[in-house]
Amino acid sequence: MKTACSLFCILIMFMSGCAPAIRVMHFTDSTYSPTGRVEVFRTALPQRPYTEIAQLETSAHDEKAVSLLRAKAREIGADAIILIGEAYRGTSYGY
Numbered sequence: 889m890k891t892a893c894s895l896f897c898i899l900i901m902f903m904s905g906c907a908p909a910i911r912v913m914h915f916t917d918s919t920y921s922p923t924g925r926v927e928v929f930r931t932a933l934p935q936r937p938y939t940e941i942a943q944l945e946t947s948a949h950d951e952k953a954v955s956l957l958r959a960k961a962r963e964i965g966a967d968a969i970i971l972i973g974e975a976y977r978g979t980s981y982g983y
Contacts, residue, residue, distance in 0.1 A: 910960045911945040920965020926958045927968040934968065941966060
């Protein structure tokens with residue numbers, strides 16, 4: 889059950905590539921209503937309890953990737969995303 893104080897997060901990996909597609913790997917059979925606001929955690933995990941509902945992967949880069957991931961997160965009912973990795977121009981970054 890989704891509560892106002894719960895934080896539903898999505899683990900994200902950025903992948904380099906040509907087309908800005910988003911791949912979704914759900915961690916649960918539960919479905920959630922679309923959300924309005926998606927918070928982005930870039931350098932630290934949330935300090936409140938959360939449930940991981942999916943992993944998203946995209947071939948887009950930079951802020952375009954974040955924008956695409958936020959849109960998909962809203963669509964599947966997440967209210968936050970945690971950036972966990974990025975491969976950009978052959979270099980990997982960790983968040």
